[in-house]
Amino acid sequence: MTAKSAPVIQRIQPDAVIPSFQYYWDATVTWVQGNVFELSVAVGTAIIVFVALSWLKRIASKIARESEHRAHVKSIVARTLARTSKFFRVMVSIELVNQIANAPAALTHAIDILFTIAIVTQVAIWLREIILGMIERRAGEGLHEHETLQSAMVLIRLLVSFALFAVAAIVILDNLGVNVTGLVAGLGVGGIAIGLAAQGIFSDLFAAISIIFDKPFRRGDTVSYDNTVARVEVIGMKSTRLRALTGEEKIISNSKLLEKEITNNTLTLYRRVTFVLTLVYQTRPALAKRIPEILREVVQENGAQFIRAGFNNFAASSLDFHLVFDIESDDVEVMFRARHDIGIAIIDRFAREGISFAYPTQTTFTAAPDGHMVMPYAPPAPAPKA
Structure with a gap:
């Protein structure tokens, strides 16, 4: 079994550098002298293209600066075009010259390499702006999630930039003929290691992003989970802080919170109230028949929506009647006041x-x-006798 020998890298001979430059220079001069007309047309077209791209970038930058809402599609497109680099504009113009004037093979190869680098890098920059813009647009409807989004955007921007530019680097190296299999495997292993090490952090971060995007609740909403009823105060990157109705502050990780069944009381269109009224067995049947209508009158007189009322059960020491009515308000305080007023009115009417x-x-x-x-x-x- 023969051992594989390592490839031998040839040394660059100093004496060969000048002749090589001389060769490329002569080839370039010969190309220019033989294609004067084509070069003139190509250079003129390239200048027009470069000026047009620069003008488009300037207009996009102006629109982006003057836009009042960063989350609008117009602003996102303008910011994306404003990120067009000068290197990309120059390489597009040079590639246009190359295509029209048929440059020598050596020069064409160099232009193709630079053009590939320019276009792949520029596409990565554009995609980054579009992705980040759409994230801001999706979360832009929330008024109170702006601070949380700004905190999360630092890490989101880092992750998006790393992913896009890693893919761009792999594409560029692959187009240059470099074997990228080992690089892809290394990035995969590194990503798995980082993900396992920071699993809890990323879990809570993605849960925070899910809350911002899906909006199961917002800052200021009153929510219920397990045996807790609290008002949302802060939606952070790792945890959510809530203020319980009893006054204490509740802190729970975002991932744990989303695992629970949450009731958003703020989105309630109405509050349903049920009373169980227990009456003595000595209540006359004729009077018992009138109780549902009496209850209807009391509920409607107090501005609530009557649902149903009637006899329910023969209890051990009472005749049980049920009353159900709705308070058309999502405010807990309004419901408490209305329930109190209707309860007192029932006592008075009975x-x-x-x-x-x-x-x-x-x-x-x-x-x-x-x-x-x-x-x-x-x-x-x-009685005693008189």
Whole structure:
């Protein structure tokens, strides 16, 4: 088995440098002298193209500066075009000259390499601006998420830039004939290592981005999860801070919060309230029939929406009636006031109608040996004779 020998890199002989430059110079002079007309047309066209691209970049920069909303499509397109580099504009013009005037093979090869570098790099820059612009546009509807987005954009911009320019470098090297298999494998292994090391951080970061984009809740909303009811104060890159109704501050990681079933009470169109009314068994049937209509009148007089009311159950010590009504407001305070007013109005109306509320009671009946019911207490003593 023969060992593979390492490729031998030939040394550049100093004596060969000058003749090589001389060869390329002579070839270039001969090309220029033989294609004067084509070169004149090509150079003129290239200047026009360069000036047009520069004018387009200047107009785009002006539009981007004067735009009031960065999230608008017009502003995103303008910022993208404003990022057109001078190197790209120059190489587009030179490539145009090369295509029209048929430059020598050696010069064409050099121009093709530079043009490939210019166009791949420029496309990466444009894609970065478009992606970041669309991220800002998607999250631009939130008024209070701007600070969170600005904090997250630092890392998002870094990740997007690294990914795009890594792909651009691989494309450029591949077009230059470099074997990029090892480079791609190294980037893959490095990415996996970084992802495993910072798994928790990236999980919370992407959860924060998900909250900003999907908007299950926003800053100022009142949400419920598990046994907690709280108002959202800050949506951070790693955690969300909430203020519970009892006053304490709740801090929970974004990834853990999204794993829970969240109820956004702020988006509630109405608040439904249910009362269970327990009445004594001595309530007359005719009066019991009128209770649903009485309850309807009380609810409507207090500005709420009556849903239903009626008899529900024979309980151990009461006749149970259910009342359901809606408060057309998403404000918890409004619901509390309306529920209080309707409850007091029911108490007042039942008192005027002679309807009594029941409470847990137990009546004992005593029977004599012969089965006749007797009083469970001694009869009153007779009055003394006069």
